[in-house]
Amino acid sequence: MTKLFTPIEFNNVALKNRIVMSPMCMYSCMEQDGKITPFHETHYTSRAVGQVGLVMTEATAVVPEGRISHEDLGIWDDEHIDGLKKLNERIHNYGAKTGIQLAHAGRKAQLDSTIYAPSAFAFNEKSKTPTAMTAADIDQTIEAFKDGAKRAKEAGFDIIEIHGAHGYLINQFLSPLTNKRADDYGGSKENRYRFLSQVIDAVQTIWDGPLFVRISTNEYAEGGNTLDDMLYFSGQMKQQGIDLIDCSSGGVVPASIKPYPGYQVKRCETIKQEASIATAAVGLITTGIQAEEILQNDRADLVVIGRALLRNPYWPKAAADELNETLPAPKQYERGWK
Template identity: 70%
Template sequence: MKAKLFSPFEVKGVELKNRIVMSPMCMYSCHNEDGMVEDWHRTHYTSRAVGQAGLIIVEATAVTPQGRISPQDLGIWSDNHVAGLKELTGLVKQHRSAMGIQLAHAGRKAVLEGEILAPSALAFDEKSKTPKEMTKADIEETVEAFKNGARRAKEAGFDVIELHGAHGYLINEFLSPLSNERTDEYGGSAENRYRFLREIIEAVNTVWDGPLFVRISANDYSEGGMTPEDYVPFAKWMKEQGVDLIDVSSGAVVPARIWPYPGYQVKYSETIREGAGIATGAVGLITSGVQAEEILQNERADLILIGREFLRDPYWPRTAARELRVEIEAPKQYERGWK
């Protein structure tokens, strides 16, 4: 049986050479607090392209200064960011890896000086700042910021855009009833809580016609919170809006005890994929080629997102290929030592 992990995956005319995706992971490495690409980003991302990842998704990149998780986050809130990001995509694409970017707003989980924003004036926990409840004007400005971020991503040469709707950040805060207590058209019913993401997708679609992914937290792990089954209608709405793939993670919208184990989020991917008829990506303690191959062969997901294992092993695709007894093309410069 041919290893599906190393088969191509095509979406909206973009072909990934394999189904291995480097998951977006914040590097907190913009030392001048200006959101600009620095040498660390050039080294970090390019090395994983040399390692033969099919798609690399750049870390959560803030669409507004006040939407950063920390002052050291990458930014895409200004046209000044485009040149550095364009250099980064160029470096990665030399090695035939596709390049994605995760557009993000931290919402109430921003650890910054000054005012922070959220759907409701609820702090994440007792140690966190209480955010300002967003006005209609704040919502409109933020939707426009995502649109402008998508335009800049296109100018910078990215192949894929992922909207960060997970891990307790702003979009996730609107989606979950645990963090959204609004009584207007952006709160209450599932349709209302989805409205903010709907407007972002609509706005992004006016400037972007490439592959569009959304990362979700499919389980809030708290009473009254979202479950994978609750996300099925959301996923159907996303599909209707032209979203191509749901990147299925979980947790972090409220403090909650999570008991992780290898592949603990894969079942959520499976639920969304089957329930909504949309492609999904699986992420979460996937560490071996055999494990990744099982997920794909049993149609539990369409792409495999690798996080921490890529931090430990920049050449994880080679490691997985050897485990699955598959030969993959080596960078020409490494051919002598690749096999």
């Protein structure tokens, strides 16, 4: 059997294959209440029907001011649980596992309300200047991640991913480009890691399932985190019991990026090998052969598919055909599957 379609287990949760639906913002909560809509139900469930092993929801805000936009999904209120629970039930019906990406946008929030960041620097000239977080703000935000994890557990998610990438709040604390604090949360890499460390600790007080973290492995800017810094952070996460690091890149500061097929995989491979931790590869992975190469060469443990799954909810079937692999069909689709 090809490795792409070989099951894998994380902390007693077994995925039927190594294909992950990438968390992708849909900006579809038109009531601006953070609740699941019929669109979300169709969007996510169709990928489970298409035989993705793990369906990961989009960045889901742990506080209202942590949304990227007013139309983002939320998990800051108990009223969000019911819709997420029903979504999980639908996805589970097709044999897929579910993950939720807990997030806080920090200074990249495009909201009418006050926004917060480690330091009071705007993302660019068009962005709002954030308010620098006080110690009390930090404590409240850590508690919000914990509460979000509690609600995720009640909603029936199998996996939680903490969003520490793409220039959002946790990434802002990690990066010397955005963190100019002079207290215990700024300066050295040990201090810059403190916020993420405390978020992980808080989540783990109520969550004993698989816990992933997404990071930006490359900041594409002079003075940003180096690969050595990312290896340090990865080692710390391993010590804290993180099961997998989801290796993306960019978004910390405005930068010119020239993507190409698999452009983020090399750093993913380095983190997997040098930090001895499971990783997920993401970024212009578009074919079954490409995904299989990544896995067979031990460059990652999972492949995370984004735009290709937007184009084709049945990407796993196309990948299976490409690899001469037999992929079981949902019983409703057996007549057209072969």
